[in-house]
Amino acid sequence: MKNVMVTRADRGIKDMTDITHPLLKSYAKKFDMDFVVLSGEPKLYTDDKRPHYRILEVKDILQEYDRALLIDSDTVITPNCPNIFEEVPEDCIGSIFEDKGTRKSHRHSLIFDVQKVWGDVGWREGYTNAGVYVMSKEHSNIFDPVKNSYWTGWGSADVHMAYQANRLNYKFHELSYKWNHMTMFSEPWNGNASRFDSNIIHYAGNGIFENKHISRLNQIKEDLNFLYGNNP
DSSP, X not given: OOEXXXXXXXXXXXXXXXXXXXXXXXXXXXXXXXXXXXXSOOOOSSSOOOGGGGGGGHHXXXXXXXXXXXXXXXXXXXTTOOOGGGXXXXXXXXXXXXXXXXXXXXXXXXXXXXXXXXXXXXXOXXXXXXXXXXXXXXXXXXXXXXXXXXXOSTTHHHHHHHXXXXXXXXXXXXXXXGGSBOGGXXXXXXXXXXXGGSSEEEOOTTOOOTTOSOOHHHHHHHHHHHHHTTOO
16 A cells, blocks of 8 residues: 655745644654645646645546545644544545534535535535545545536635545545634533643644634744654
């Protein structure tokens, strides 16, 4: 079994990746994954070449690998994070579902919007997040265009990939929020869960926990110091 970890980044977030990528590389090495950074021009059949669509290159990468962990560069792997490939069955796509709590109504509206444009595929719930996402070679056609186009509305790659996966009737394995702990999972509806009890912290969006007056980069630095001290 040949596995790979794939992340996306460019020079615009170098201050962040200088501190997050060493942890990603260490995790990849620990569990025998190759490490690939996608940094080139996004490949989209539209003038709207948004950075999220660098993810399309994973289709080509999966010609060489059996399984892939897609992980955003604004994530921190916590010290005791286990092997995510052991959590997700090989025939499933693994992701948290984001249509919960305060985001439920909005994410369901996005699920409705894409099917209004591209056709109903029976997708009613289970809004996935590509920030931490496990897939196998057999799932690589979720990156193909739909009717010669890609979803460039709100949600971009997340919506596109989920629409295709539902259209193709792929099985999902819902990951616990502890595998992709965004700020939404520290809200009251989820018991104000501590990100430090999770496996992977994801600083998506503004990435600021606990309403601090702090930048996202400094939030990551503070959290790394708490988790690792001077020995990340």
